[in-house]
Amino acid sequence: MNTESSANSRYNQQRIYAECVRMVYRNRAYNLMGVVLVSFVIIIVGWTENSRVNPVILASLLWIYVAQAYLTSRKFNTSSIANNKTPFWGKLLYIQLVSLAILYNFIFMTLAFNGVEDALLLLLIVTLGFTGGTIGSYHQMKWAPHMYTFGAILPQTVYYISLQTVYGTLITILLLCILGFLAMVSIQQHKSWIRTLTLSFELEEANKRAKHLARIDLLTNLYNRRAFYELAPKSLATCRRYNHQACVVMVDIDHFKNINDNFGHNVGDTVLQKIASVLQIKLRESDIVARIGGEEFALFLTQTDIDSAFIIIERLRQQIEQLDFSHFGIKNAITSCFGIASISETAESIDDLLIKADSALYEAKHLGRNRTVLYQEAEPAS
Numbered sequence: 001m002n003t004e005s006s007a008n009s010r011y012n013q014q015r016i017y018a019e020c021v022r023m024v025y026r027n028r029a030y031n032l033m034g035v036v037l038v039s040f041v042i043i044i045v046g047w048t049e050n051s052r053v054n055p056v057i058l059a060s061l062l063w064i065y066v067a068q069a070y071l072t073s074r075k076f077n078t079s080s081i082a083n084n085k086t087p088f089w090g091k092l093l094y095i096q097l098v099s100l101a102i103l104y105n106f107i108f109m110t111l112a113f114n115g116v117e118d119a120l121l122l123l124l125i126v127t128l129g130f131t132g133g134t135i136g137s138y139h140q141m142k143w144a145p146h147m148y149t150f151g152a153i154l155p156q157t158v159y160y161i162s163l164q165t166v167y168g169t170l171i172t173i174l175l176l177c178i179l180g181f182l183a184m185v186s187i188q189q190h191k192s193w194i195r196t197l198t199l200s201f202e203l204e205e206a207n208k209r210a211k212h213l214a215r216i217d218l219l220t221n222l223y224n225r226r227a228f229y230e231l232a233p234k235s236l237a238t239c240r241r242y243n244h245q246a247c248v249v250m251v252d253i254d255h256f257k258n259i260n261d262n263f264g265h266n267v268g269d270t271v272l273q274k275i276a277s278v279l280q281i282k283l284r285e286s287d288i289v290a291r292i293g294g295e296e297f298a299l300f301l302t303q304t305d306i307d308s309a310f311i312i313i314e315r316l317r318q319q320i321e322q323l324d325f326s327h328f329g330i331k332n333a334i335t336s337c338f339g340i341a342s343i344s345e346t347a348e349s350i351d352d353l354l355i356k357a358d359s360a361l362y363e364a365k366h367l368g369r370n371r372t373v374l375y376q377e378a379e380p381a382s
């Protein structure tokens with residue numbers, strides 16, 4: 001695996017983990033409603049069976065749990081998941097789940113030892129119900145359901161084994177079997193969730209790559225014609241809205257056919273790449289640089305008036321002329337022509353501007369090549 005792909009998979013793993021934690025926090029609302037429900041069961045059972053401990057005090061322990069869980073969920077939802085604190089939130093959730101399970105054990109065992117006969121049966125029901133619930137809503141995080149189960153089962157197992165009765169042993173075995181089965185279900189659900197998530201991330205990235213490739217000229221890495229026609233109208237509209245100047249430039253390499261014919265297509269390709277990189281590097285990021293035909297390039301220069309455009313383009317033309325291709329056997333300088341058209345008051349389209357820039361380019365060719373020509377509107381006939 002090369003460095004880039006291992007960095008990508010690390011990035012994806014972090015993204016997957018962050019998404020899992022996010023889903024679990026989002027699902028927690030249902031779990032908290034269940035906790036509130038159990039707290040009322042505790043009050044009703046405690047009262048009707050004359051518990052020696054005030055059941056409201058026991059129920060209020062669950063309300064405190066719900067309040068802190070609600071507040072941490074709220075805090076989580078308002079803090080940025082991308083701030084590298086995801087592992088902290090994941091661990092916090094594990095701690096909360098173990099605490100909830102132990103709290104249930106504590107509350108129901110307290111009731112059981114204080115006159116509520118059915119409290120242990122209720123504890124079993126709550127343990128199984130909540131284990132199922134955590135698998136349903138928390139399986140996105142591998143250990144979350146197991147954390148809850150572990151916290152719930154440990155005190156009960158210790159209690160039933162300490163009874164040293166057949167009943168106690170049977171209950172323990174049954175509990176362990178059911179929870180073991182639920183743990184296996186949870187592992188399967190977690191695996192299939194991760195598979196789905198991974199596939200959806202891969203699909204998203206493949207889509208992004210495909211979109212990128214559809215807009216890029218593979219030889220020069222510049223935008224292609226399609227991308228130019230997609231981006232330039234947007235830039236044009238922005239310039240018009242803010243009353244900015246802008247220019248469209250057509251570029252054509254002089255006698256390029258001769259380079260191909262005399263030195264081969266591969267050399268021709270390298271010349272195109274070198275010229276493309278001069279255009280790309282020397283212009284601003286906000287400008288659009290595209291290869292729109294074989295040896296033709298189109299530029300959209302934002303916030304640039306025609307005089308500045310002329311200076312910038314002349315500099316480019318000279319830099320292209322100075323490129324050294326002697327190691328390919330090309331002795332003479334490779335030159336190029338530029339036609340510049342500036343946006344005007346009229347609502348002309350990118351096509352109109354390209355036609356104007358192209359006619360200036362044609363003029364440059366006509367005047368002997370290796371030059372820059374500005375498009376001039378024809379004088380109206382008097």
Ligand SMILES: Nc1nc2c(ncn2[C@@H]2O[C@H](COP(=O)(O)OP(=O)(O)OP(=O)(O)O)[C@@H](O)[C@H]2O)c(=O)[nH]1
Pocket residue numbers: 219252253254255256257258260264265266267268269272293294295365369
């Ligand atoms: N190496 C290479 N050549 C290309 C590519 N695309 C187009 N060409 C060549 O570019 C040449 C363009 O030639 P012409 O349109 O006659 O223009 P020119 O020779 O540059 O002459 P002027 O523009 O009049 O100065 C043709 O020979 C095409 O085969 C490409 O991707 N790679």
